Amino acid sequence: MKSLLPKLAALLAAGSLPGRAGDKVDFNYDIRPIISAKCFQCHGPDEKARKAKLRLDLREEALKEHEDGRTIVPGDLKASALIARITSTDPDEVMPPPKEDHALSAPEIELLKKWIAQGAEYKPHWSFQKPERPAVVKIADLPLPIANWNGVDGYGDWSVNPIDGFILQKLAAAKLMPSREAEPEALIRRLTLDLTGLPPTMPEAGDFVKRWRADSSIANRQSAMGNVVDRLLAICRTTNSPSSNWPETFCQSRLASNWSRPLSTATR
Numbered sequence: 001m002k003s004l005l006p007k008l009a010a011l012l013a014a015g016s017l018p019g020r021a022g023d024k025v026d027f028n029y030d031i032r033p034i035i036s037a038k039c040f041q042c043h044g045p046d047e048k049a050r051k052a053k054l055r056l057d058l059r060e061e062a063l064k065e066h067e068d069g070r071t072i073v074p075g076d077l078k079a080s081a082l083i084a085r086i087t088s089t090d091p092d093e094v095m096p097p098p099k100e101d102h103a104l105s106a107p108e109i110e111l112l113k114k115w116i117a118q119g120a121e122y123k124p125h126w127s128f129q130k131p132e133r134p135a136v137v138k139i140a141d142l143p144l145p146i147a148n149w150n151g152v153d154g155y156g157d158w159s160v161n162p163i164d165g166f167i168l169q170k171l172a173a174a175k176l177m178p179s180r181e182a183e184p185e186a187l188i189r190r191l192t193l194d195l196t197g198l199p200p201t202m203p204e205a206g207d208f209v210k211r212w213r214a215d216s217s218i219a220n221r222q223s224a225m226g227n228v229v230d231r232l233l234a235i236c237r238t239t240n241s242p243s244s245n246w247p248e249t250f251c252q253s254r255l256a257s258n259w260s261r262p263l264s265t266a267t268r
Contacts, residue, residue, distance in 0.1 A: 025115040027123040034108050038096050059122035074120040077113055086112065137165030142172045160218050184212035188228060195232040 025031065035056050036044075042051040054071060055061035062072045068081040077083050085095040086104055096102055104112075115121075123129070139159050159165055171178060182190070188208040192200040200208075211224045 025111060025118055027115070027121055028126050030111050031115050032125075034104070034111065038102050038104055038108070041100070042096075059120070062120075062122075072116060072120050075117060077116055080116050083113060083116065134166075136162045137169045139165055139168060142168055160222065184209045187212075187225065191225070191228050192232060195229070196235070 039056050040046075042049065043054045043056045044050070045055070045057050052066065054066055056071070062082075063070060063074070066081065068085070070079065071082050073079040082095075085093060086109055088094040091098050094103075096104070159168060168178065185205060188200050188205050192198065192204070208224060208228060212221060214220070
């Protein structure tokens with residue numbers, strides 16, 4: 001389980017997951033969702049639907065000269081026809097056209113302005129980018145909230161592994177506080193549902209809660225969580241074979257063997 005932490009931390013820091021922190025506008029996180037939803041219908045990869053011979057999904061195409069001038073001029077808002085069009089109050093000039101019923105919001109317009117001012121950098125989709133190991137975020141370098149979830153100034157001992165640093169960085173940028181640690185009953189339920197699609201049995205939950213509360217140290221709790229994950233993943237591996245769809249087989253067998261379990265334990 002520990003070997004997964006650096007990989008997950010790299011994904012969080014790469015901007016491929018929501019919650020990127022900082023002032024630098026990221027194309028994949030900030031801009032691609034906007035132009036994909038609001039612009040690609042008429043100015044995207046579909047040649048048959050494309051209008052005005054304008055394509056915004058490729059940087060070299062977006063920087064070309066058109067009848068309105070250059071659509072995007074990196075670093076120059078006044079010379080970028082895109083900015084003139086998205087900020088126009090003329091219904092015949094504004095983009096997207098009012099008839100399309102998906103006008104840009106004020107925050108979206110500001111993001112596009114900021115992106116162009118910063119150089120209009122494009123990036124390939126995150127799935128085509130080589131993962132890179134990031135530097136671990138130092139908790140001491142983050143702006144601290146007024147009080148932590150446990151009432152102590154700062155983040156206290158909330159961070160217990162490298163991933164937490166990236167999460168706290170994003171929470172701090174959004175001026176959000178970390179949530180309180182979940183109770184062990186909730187943790188075992190989440191883990192089991194995530195990995196098997198079904199809630200834990202009463203003995204499984206009881207054993208986990210007993211161990212969790214026997215020792216409040218971080219090391220013990222991480223070990224207890226790790227043991228549950230290893231056990232559940234082992235079940236997945238042993239039920240996987242070329243001749244069967246293990247999730248379906250596993251879930252059906254669990255349902256059959258626990259059919260008499262009270263419904264309340266599966267709906268809490």
